[in-house]
Amino acid sequence: MSNKVMIIGTGNVGASIGFSLASQRTPVNELVLVDIDQADAEGEAMDLRDTLAVSPTYLKISAGSYEKDARDTDIAIFTAGAAQKKGGETRIELLARNAKILHDVVDQLLAANFHGILLIVTNPVDVMSYLAMQYSNFPSYKIIGSGTVLDSARLRYHLAERLSVSPKSIHAYQVGEHGDSEFAIWSTANVGSQPINKLLKKSELDKIEEDTKLAAYKIIEKKGATYYGIGACVTSIVNCIFNDERRVLPVSTYDAYTDTFFGFPSVVGRRGVVRRLDTELSEDEELKLQSSINIIKKAINSIPTK
Missing domain, CATH: 3.90.110.10 (Lactate dehydrogenase/glycoside hydrolase, family 4, C-terminal)
Known part of the structure; x- marks a missing residue:
């Protein structure tokens, strides 16, 4: 392992995970941020790099892509997901949309030869973890949900x-x-x-x-x-x-x-x-x-x- 982490989704949760990793002692050597909004991922990476001079750890931080970074990523943290639509969207409808996002992401990871551990954070996390195993065909020990x-x-x-x-x-x-x-x-x-x-x-x-x-x-x-x-x-x-x-x-x-x-x-x-x-x-x-x-x-x- 090169101790490389990819955070997929740079919203509040993804950014907070990035900050937590950058602001304490951790074995992570490289952190890559990936988001459908590339500018947001780049902005978060820049903001996180500003902490390194006073952080107790040092790691390489960048905005990346599946094609360039997935092959040697050890842990891919999935935090991406859609927000519930106003006007009465049910949780099941929201789940279906988030499942599609997860499926698309897993397909891109596999196409880029990702063989690491999938750490699922997006809710409903138990369902999403099950789907990640189905979509990836990874052995179950390589799929972990943040759970409880x-x-x-x-x-x-x-x-x-x-x-x-x-x-x-x-x-x-x-x-x-x-x-x-x-x-x-x-x-x-x-x-x-x-x-x-x-x-x-x-x-x-x-x-x-x-x-x-x-x-x-x-x-x-x-x-x-x-x-x-x-x-x-x-x-x-x-x-x-x-x-x-x-x-x-x-x-x-x-x-x-x-x-x-x-x-x-x-x-x-x-x-x-x-x-x-x-x-x-x-x-x-x-x-x-x-x-x-x-x-x-x-x-x-x-x-x-x-």
């Missing part, structure tokens, strides 16, 4: 605030669909080996779980979009891959039994997904997970996969 990494970070923050400890000491995951059907695995959540469901009342856990699920809606209501959190989370995933950290992250990965992608604790390393963990769930959590999977599969089945 951000949701789990929000969960850990809320728990840390309530328990007065560092979020880094909280071991808890939000899993399933990155969306309204996601849920927290309380049965195994802990801090310092102490079960969290014995430290907090059920009513407190329910409030924290609800706050976690509603966080994005509240941010969007106040400022129009969320992008700093996902920027930091994607940087964490990229570093985990390049450093072969084999950290457990709730990324969206392929589950052959259900033939779908969803966020669940998985080991991530240099090859991509090393393995999905067989995390034990309570009976109630099993039912919640199946319900979440059903929602993802219904969305997948609503659009053509080829």
Whole structure:
């Protein structure tokens, strides 16, 4: 690996990922920005290069193209997507448009001999990750969705605030669909080996779980979009891959039994997904997970996969 990253889509999310990569210590050696609006990609690259003199890291940053850059790109981060049209466009209609954008991008990557890891960020991320595997015919370990990494970070923050400890000491995951059907695995959540469901009342856990699920809606209501959190989370995933950290992250990965992608604790390393963990769930959590999977599969089945 040359530790080269391509960000596809230079909107708020793509630009925030670029800034996060450029502003902290990272093994990334080269960052290429690609967008349908070439001028925007060039402007973002120029803006990011201005940080390098005071950044703790140094990397080559440029606006590029699939033809010139895809062949030696190790991780392609897909953040491109259409905005929901005013006047009543449904989420399914929006999904169909974003699926077409993804298909076009994957075709261009393959035509340019891309053989790296596809890291999907565009929503609905679980559905888009499944489609990326279908469109590319890549092995499932080379397709990673950002999944519930951000949701789990929000969960850990809320728990840390309530328990007065560092979020880094909280071991808890939000899993399933990155969306309204996601849920927290309380049965195994802990801090310092102490079960969290014995430290907090059920009513407190329910409030924290609800706050976690509603966080994005509240941010969007106040400022129009969320992008700093996902920027930091994607940087964490990229570093985990390049450093072969084999950290457990709730990324969206392929589950052959259900033939779908969803966020669940998985080991991530240099090859991509090393393995999905067989995390034990309570009976109630099993039912919640199946319900979440059903929602993802219904969305997948609503659009053509080829």
